[in-house]
Amino acid sequence: MTLYEIRDDISKVLDGTVNEETGEWTVDYDKLADLKIAETEKIENTIKYYLSIDGDIEKFTAEIKKLSAKKKQLETRKGSLKNYLDMIHNKVPAEYGVHTIKYRKSSKLNDGNIDLLPEAFTNTGEITANKKDIKAWLEEGHKLESWKVIERQNIQIK
Numbered sequence: 001m002t003l004y005e006i007r008d009d010i011s012k013v014l015d016g017t018v019n020e021e022t023g024e025w026t027v028d029y030d031k032l033a034d035l036k037i038a039e040t041e042k043i044e045n046t047i048k049y050y051l052s053i054d055g056d057i058e059k060f061t062a063e064i065k066k067l068s069a070k071k072k073q074l075e076t077r078k079g080s081l082k083n084y085l086d087m088i089h090n091k092v093p094a095e096y097g098v099h100t101i102k103y104r105k106s107s108k109l110n111d112g113n114i115d116l117l118p119e120a121f122t123n124t125g126e127i128t129a130n131k132k133d134i135k136a137w138l139e140e141g142h143k144l145e146s147w148k149v150i151e152r153q154n155i156q157i158k
Contacts, residue, residue, distance in 0.1 A: 007037070010045040086155040103153040109135040110150050 016027035032042060085101060093102045109131050138149050 007041070007045050010037070010042060011049060014046065014049045082155060082157060085157060089155070091153045100156075100158050102156045102158070104156060106152050106154050107135070107139070107149045108152060109138070110148055 010032065013032045014027060016025050018025050032046075089101055091103055093100070095101075134144065134147060135149055138144060138147060
């Protein structure tokens with residue numbers, strides 16, 4: 001072990017077994033009790049094993065934080081590069097060898113004045129807009145003051 005010297009026979013028992021189907025970890029504590037070692041030595045080695053696991057958890061937690069920060073940086077960089085490519089292509093598809101830049105249409109409902117909505121588009125009990133129904137209704141050609149569907153072009157890079 002990394003932090004303490006733990007007796008090999010105790011370590012093997014405490015490592016336990018993992019059920020491959022369920023992922024459940026089990027330890028045969030009866031096997032630990034059957035080991036011909038002084039009780040205090042078993043307890044001391046079990047504590048060492050416990051503290052070793054605690055140290056591993058701390059290392060993994062730190063590594064997760066580090067990797068999460070790195071992931072966020074890469075996502076930000078990716079978004080910045082995507083915005084740059086979108087800006088220089090000005091919504092015009094292009095091919096570069098095996099790579100392509102395409103655009104697909106999408107639409108989004110802008111938030112309008114909820115007070116101006118007909119009752120059919122509000123949820124009972126509280127005034128909230130049922131945006132999915134409002135968007136579908138507006139796309140059918142109806143008009144609704146301060147509400148409109150905004151068409152967008154989304155870049156796809158492959």
